[in-house]
Each structure stands twice: as C-alpha cells, then as structure tokens.
Amino acid sequence: MVDVLVKTQKLKKYFRAGKSGLLDKILRQLPPLVKAVDDVNLEIGKGEVVALVGESGCGKTTFGRLLTTLETPTEGEIYFDGRQVTKSDQKAVRRKVQMVFQNPYESLDPRQSVKGIVTEPLSKMGISKVEKDAQFEKVMSAVGLDQNFGERRPRDLSGGQRQRVAVARSIVSNPEFIALDEPTSALDASVQSQVLNLLVGLREEYNFSYLVITHNIAVARYISDRVATMYAGQIVELGPTGEVLKDPKHPYTQALLKSVPSLDTKKIEPPHGEVPSLINLPSGCRFHTRCPFVMEKCKTEDPSMRRVGNVDVACWLF
Numbered sequence: 001m002v003d004v005l006v007k008t009q010k011l012k013k014y015f016r017a018g019k020s021g022l023l024d025k026i027l028r029q030l031p032p033l034v035k036a037v038d039d040v041n042l043e044i045g046k047g048e049v050v051a052l053v054g055e056s057g058c059g060k061t062t063f064g065r066l067l068t069t070l071e072t073p074t075e076g077e078i079y080f081d082g083r084q085v086t087k088s089d090q091k092a093v094r095r096k097v098q099m100v101f102q103n104p105y106e107s108l109d110p111r112q113s114v115k116g117i118v119t120e121p122l123s124k125m126g127i128s129k130v131e132k133d134a135q136f137e138k139v140m141s142a143v144g145l146d147q148n149f150g151e152r153r154p155r156d157l158s159g160g161q162r163q164r165v166a167v168a169r170s171i172v173s174n175p176e177f178i179a180l181d182e183p184t185s186a187l188d189a190s191v192q193s194q195v196l197n198l199l200v201g202l203r204e205e206y207n208f209s210y211l212v213i214t215h216n217i218a219v220a221r222y223i224s225d226r227v228a229t230m231y232a233g234q235i236v237e238l239g240p241t242g243e244v245l246k247d248p249k250h251p252y253t254q255a256l257l258k259s260v261p262s263l264d265t266k267k268i269e270p271p272h273g274e275v276p277s278l279i280n281l282p283s284g285c286r287f288h289t290r291c292p293f294v295m296e297k298c299k300t301e302d303p304s305m306r307r308v309g310n311v312d313v314a315c316w317l318f
Ligand SMILES: Nc1ncnc2c1ncn2[C@@H]1O[C@H](COP(=O)(O)OP(=O)(O)OP(=O)(O)O)[C@@H](O)[C@H]1O
Pocket: 015, 016, 017, 018, 034, 035, 036, 054, 055, 056, 057, 058, 059, 060, 061, 062, 063, 102, 278
C-alpha cells in the first residue's frame, strides 16, 4: 500500500440524544448516548480515494467530520501523516484537511459572495491580498468557473455551480485530504458526471486523498480505489472497489447492492427490516436482526474484522 495519510484507531463518537431537561437534572440523569461512530479502524493512503457507503443515519457524516477535525473523538485516535492528532495540534491539521458538506444548497453562506466563500479558509492563514487573489483565480479556473462568479451570491448559482464553488473552497488552502459528503447527490446526472470528472482530475493533478461519502454505488464505483461499507456506526467490509462491488462478502453489502437499480435488474430489494437505533444497538453482530444468514452465535458474539483475500470483513460466515 502507498504511504498512509489518515489513519483511525478504535475511533468513537458518541452524542447525547438531546439536552437534559429539568427533571433529568433533578434525577441526575443524562440523555442516552447515540453511538454514531463506534470503534472504526481505517487507513487512507496518500492520493487514495476511499468511498464510504451505508444507509442513512449509520454515521457516515460524523466519521467525515471526525477526520476533518470538525468533531472531537469520544475515544480512539486519529493520525495524520504519521502523527497523532491531539487537541493542541488540531489547528495545524485543520489546514491540511477540508470537508465538502452534504448539501450545497444549505452549506454555502447565502450572505457571502462567492469570492468570500471560496477564500474564507485563507483568512486565518495571514496571507497577502495579492496572494489571496491569485489563489482565488487559480482554484476558480481549476473547477471550471469564470472569475466573474466572484461577486455573485449562492442564490444566483445553479446546483452544479454551487458544488463547484464548494469544491473550490475545499482546495483553496492546498489541503492534502478532503472528505466529500454526498458531493453529487443534489445534482442531475449530467452535472453529476461533470463534478465527478472534476474531482478525478483534481486528484490526479494535486494527489489529494479523498473520503467520498455516498449513497450512490455508481459514484463509489467510478471514483474510488477502495470502498468501505458502514453499518450502525461500524465499518463491516473494506476492500478494493471492483472486488467488493462485484463479489460483496458481507450480507449487508450484498443487501445494499441488491437495492441498487441498474439496467439489468428486474427487481430491486431494499435490505429487509428496520435500521437499528444507535441508542439501543442489537447485541452480537449489529446486522443480525436483518440478516438472511443469521446463526445463533451472531446474536451474542460481535464478529471482528478478518482478512479474506484482499477484503476485510466482519461476519461469522468467514
Ligand atoms: N451533533 C449531534 N448531536 C446528536 N446526535 C447527532 C449529532 N450528529 C449526528 N448525530 C446522530 O448520529 C447518527 C449518525 O448521523 P450521521 O449524520 O453521521 O449519519 P449519516 O450516515 O451521515 O446519515 P445520512 O446518510 O442521512 O446523511 C444519527 O443518529 C444522528 O442523529
């Protein structure tokens, strides 16, 4: 494998489900914990693209926010370029990581001009106006937008243009790692392919590493080197994209792929059953309440990741 840029070890992020009310305070009770990310180990290489797929609410955005220092872990470690990210050097790491947020309609400040939005990450870096203008020009050209867009507001842009602005903002400070949260889900198919091509081109030019969070398996197939399947706060399968998508090992990855429409699928089948609550997680394997292959052992014992060929998978079938 190429040099590792980002690494997580037993990474956890638990949230409190809501604020304590007066009664909770009197009874000294805390709201229950939401285990959004629960014990995740992942390495992303320099220049590598990893896609993170999984159902809504399984913890994908939280994981992206942890890697880009927008959330502080509850437990576990994050390493960036070989060094553990601690509270004191979070600031330094923040310059090298960026996140493109889930919804370009909500994530761009409507009051700011495009130039203000794109160059904002530079504002705390103490660079001159001349350098800032040059960098703005460079990234706007890299994302295929005209300089004249600088004075516009987000409301004056199409969805594709907004997403280009979000990408321009994410690369303006010359980061090494970018987490892209559903970068194309709000776009129609033709604009989606333009943005995907843009991301692929930028990665080739600047050797960025990406974590691409997506519901769309076709996007994962197109853009990523490896794919990670997330279920209820954990990664349950991780391997080379072609291999995982052609021959998924984990029953959950299999179920996800069966739910994807394609030209030759006659019937699409969503995974059976309810997505489990991250507050009351099922015992044993978290997928056992929905798994067609469930065995007795699965109900009580939690499978850890095992290497099967080139793929890591957490399932008692292996
Ligand atoms: N700041 C927060 N406070 C409390 N709970 C949170 C917070 N952020 C996320 N959560 C909870 O953590 C869980 C995982 O959320 P997350 O947004 O990471 O999921 P996701 O996989 O990105 O979902 P989607 O595909 O719908 O975007 C959810 O139950 C969510 O409600």
